[in-house]
Amino acid sequence: MQSRPLVARSSSSPILASHEPPSVAVHNAGASSPFLLLGDHAGNRIPESLGQLGLDATERKRHIAWDIGVAELGVRLADRIGASFIHQVYSRLVIDCNRRPGAPDSIPATSDKTAIPGNEGLDAAQAELRAAAILEPYQKAISDEIDRRAKLGQETILIALHSFTPNMSGLDRPWHVGILHDAGDNRFARAMLEVLGSDPDLIVGDNEPYSMDTIDFTIPFHAYPRTLPYAEIEIRQDLLAVAAGIEEWSERLGRVLVASHRSLRGPR
Ligand SMILES: [Zn+2]
Secondary structure (H helix, E strand, C coil), rough: CCCCCCCCCCCCCCCCCCCCCEEEEECCCCCCCCCCEEEEECCCECHHHHHHHHHCCHCCCHHCCEEEECCHHHHHHHHCCCCCEEEEEEECCCCCCCCCCCCCCCCCCEEEEEECHHCCCCHHHHHHHHHHHHHHHHHHHHHHHHHHHHHCCCCEEEEEEEEEECCCCCCCCCCCECCCCCCCCHHHHHHHHHHHHHCCCCEEEEEEEECCCCCCCHHHHHHHHCCCCEEEEEEEEHHCHHHHHHHHHHHHHHHHHHHHHHHHCCCC
């Protein structure tokens, strides 16, 4: 995959005002767990300069704007397993951090049949400003953390946390959880599928509701060149709709991550 180098930019931006939060949030910075948790779509803020992209408050809370429940899930899971959680603060409708900058759906003009007025007719220079303000600092924070850990000889397994809407284009999605994987070192993802699959109460999607491919950006960009183990986890949003569900899934994922790690390392 062709990728531009990620460079540090000055913090002043015509997109983000100085009183607005930076695009990257890090929970438990510098934690020592082998797992590094990522939330590309955890936020739904829209920079004030973009005027809510022309969307009302209801649309801004829908799944089109973010992965519902993932910010809370990531924090809970990170605390449970002693991991860092790096997550995006701004909406994927501003720029999708799991898409290569410049990709056709990086800044969508429609999402799940909803028009995004603020994204219509965007030129390359405007798209570049959003990438510089939102996507690049986020991806650079991930790169820097992986490099820091590598220098310390610390193992890193990248875990991308996502959630999916229960119904898309009139079709119900039966899976409780999906594990997405493609190229690179996908042994950890397959170990997770095995551990999750041993629970008779769960419907587990193997590359469902989506297949991972090079349309995805974060995992291919960071994990493949470094041959890091990884898994992209998708959880159905109705299961994360209330605090008890988030608690249940953070507990389950904590167990499954540890068991999958152990199964790959073999008996000791
Ligand atoms: Zn997502």
